[in-house]
Amino acid sequence: MNTNSRCTKTFILTMLACAACNMAWAQQANKQYLQEAYPASWVAMEVGEKPDSTNVWIRNGHTITLDGNETFKGIMIEQGAALNSDADARAESRYQLRSVGSGLGILNNGTFGSTTGTKDGIDLLITPSTKVFTILGTGKTTIASIRPEKANNGLTLNISQDISLNGNNVTFSAIPVIGNTSLTDNITFNIEAGKTVKIISPNGELNGITGTGPGGRYTYNVNGTLDVSATNTVQNLAPFKTTPASVLTFNIKGTLKFGSSLNIGSPGDFETGKLALNVLNGGVADAIATNTLTFGYNYFSTNGTGVLKRRVNNTDVIFPVGLGTIGPIALKSTAAFVDIAVSVKNEFDVPLPNTFKVVYKQWTISPANGNPIAVSLVMRPVWSIHDVGSYFDSSLPISLLWREPGQTTWNDKAATLTGKGTLTSPFIAFATGITNFGIFAIQNSSTNLNTNSVVTLYPNPTARTVNVIFPETTTDGTLSITSYKGGQMLKTNVRKGSTSWTYDVAAWENGIYFLHMETGDKVTALKFIKQ
Structure with missing residues (x-):
């Protein structure tokens, strides 16, 4: 913990409320940010000081430079002010800026990180104590990465500002640092309409490889633009291998731009987590820059x-x-x-x-x-x-x-x-x-x-018996039924010379089933409903 004199400074920031009225951040999340943030809990930073588990206010003309890992509750960067790092985003050693407590978020009307390619080595980590975190403002943000630090069963990250991420490896991910995930994770990243999150490092990664540990539910709501088209490394949008209940969801109502290589395939067999890539009405999944696309059954x-x-x-x-x-x-x-x-x-x-x-x-x-x-x-x-x-x-x-x-x-x-x-x-x-x-x-x-x-199946819907009538088969064949969930319910032989088949499905779960019959070179598919 830093022990400089600014820890003893407390400001009644009535001027903060006045300044906020002129910043056009009137969304509900922003109002909540204001209501919780002022007046007495904010500390103005002097040049040379560092954030330290408090609400930080960086004033016009001031630049605060990180030279180590720091923690904070909320950060306000005025126009003409900056918060950067003496490390570079693509360097092996970067500094962590960790939210603690209620984790209000960051209001950036100046510069967070750096737009010069240096002094942007900041990893923004959202800790488990934070449930709602918002990044907004009229300024410019270019840092190394954004992701949860550890498991979190109810985190929502709202992005209402254009953000560039310049780090190597995983730079933007709703999945916590590998080894810190949980079955109870429920983490959502929201990108506001009209805003862009862009990975600008060729070696940057979206989401990252999920590994074999436990996993929960991770959702990206892309209402604006998520742009990873500058990347050359493989983008792995794959669910957890050993956690069937895990769900990784992309809801694309804006635009998601991919880089040169994309993998949406499941990492193992069907007993893996689920991946949902929903391109919603008006949405665009843009893989024009993608030369290699691996998709498996997704x-x-x-x-x-x-x-x-x-x-x-x-x-x-x-x-x-x-x-x-x-x-x-x-x-x-x-x-x-x-x-x-x-x-x-x-x-x-x-x-x-x-x-x-x-x-x-x-x-x-x-x-x-x-x-x-x-x-x-x-x-x-x-x-x-x-x-x-x-x-x-x-x-x-x-x-x-x-x-x-x-x-x-x-x-x-x-x-x-x-x-x-x-x-x-x-x-x-x-x-x-x-x-x-x-x-x-x-x-x-x-x-x-x-x-x-004609092959006929009746009654349909059925509560008990499925009857199938078909032309006399000229060869032996097979008949199988699968459920709408993909599980095979039965598979049986059809003898040469057969013209009908009957089966009792009374014990089956109600739902949609698919019958597949193959004899010689003739394939028949029928759908029926068990009710």
């Missing part, structure tokens, strides 16, 4: 007008998108490189010719910047048996349907089909010579029903 969930952007070249570039179930699409440009935005949903804006012989996925593909451009694409939409209509037949020819936005007429283009509709061998359509952006879907080429090949 995907960007595109809601409303939310999109994933990538740069497409003359090799397959995969857009891992979905909604409810994964529905990625691979695109290849036979001409110049082109930046493309993709979204997918499970319903059609304009009905297809036959809604029973379709794949319930609609892909919207458009130029990333919204301006019309010439294009020649190869498309490979991907889907599973859970996404097909009642009479979709994978053994029959398929077509890629497309239409321009605002139009009601679907155009037809022949496509080929591979795969079996399983997780490890999904259905993949292949179509070339696509010269239009627009809205795309998949359907059997013939929309006339062949009643001799």
Whole structure:
């Protein structure tokens, strides 16, 4: 603890309230900040002094430089004032600035850190005693990193100021320093609309590798911009490996820009924590700068007008998108490189010719910047048996349907089909010579029903018995049922010459189930409800 004379100074800061009236920080969080902060608990800093477990006020014309680790409750930096460090952000040794107590936050109308590339070596650590922390003001902030120090079961960090982070390794993370996480963690980072958090070090990391320890719930609400496009290191947005109950969530209502390498894959098998990448209405997940994207079974969930952007070249570039179930699409440009935005949903804006012989996925593909451009694409939409209509037949020819936005007429283009509709061998359509952006879907080429090949499941919904009737099988096959949670309920053999199958599901949990039947080269997928 510092023992200089400023520890004995107490100011009745009536002028602080007057100054605040002119600073345009009228959000509710800011009002709370004021109400809790003044008048008697703030200490004005003199040049050469250091924060020390108190509310710190740095006045116009004063610069406070850290030369060691310090603690504080709240910090107010006036216009023309600065709080920096005699260490650099990319150096191995940096100084920690730790919140303690109620942890009001930082009101920066001057300079926090440094914008020169030096004197920015400050790691802002939020301690477990802090539950709400706000960074706001009209000033400039460039420091090394921001993250919780240890486990915290109720922390909310509100960012209402543009912030640049210049440190190496993990620089912006809702996950506490590795080894200090907990099953009860509940930590939320909010970036306000119109504000930007930017990692400017090529070796900086968002979120970080979660490791094998326990993990709780970690949420990033990106209403403004979170920009890591300057990074060259791998950005690991992966859940905890050994904690199935852990959830890592990104709610992207603004823009999240990625760097050259991104990993959203689960670190192990399915018994890992969950990752939710929600691109909300109006949101943008911008991976245009991303050359390497590892996704496993995870995907960007595109809601409303939310999109994933990538740069497409003359090799397959995969857009891992979905909604409810994964529905990625691979695109290849036979001409110049082109930046493309993709979204997918499970319903059609304009009905297809036959809604029973379709794949319930609609892909919207458009130029990333919204301006019309010439294009020649190869498309490979991907889907599973859970996404097909009642009479979709994978053994029959398929077509890629497309239409321009605002139009009601679907155009037809022949496509080929591979795969079996399983997780490890999904259905993949292949179509070339696509010269239009627009809205795309998949359907059997013939929309006339062949009643001799129809597979029927009844009753649906059912409370007890599932009955399946199908054309006589010419080979032995298999029949399996999985739950909406992904668990396999049963798998059985279908004998050659069979025409029906019955099973009692009365003991099963109510919900949605998927039946998958495969005999020879014919694959059938049906959905039913247990109630």
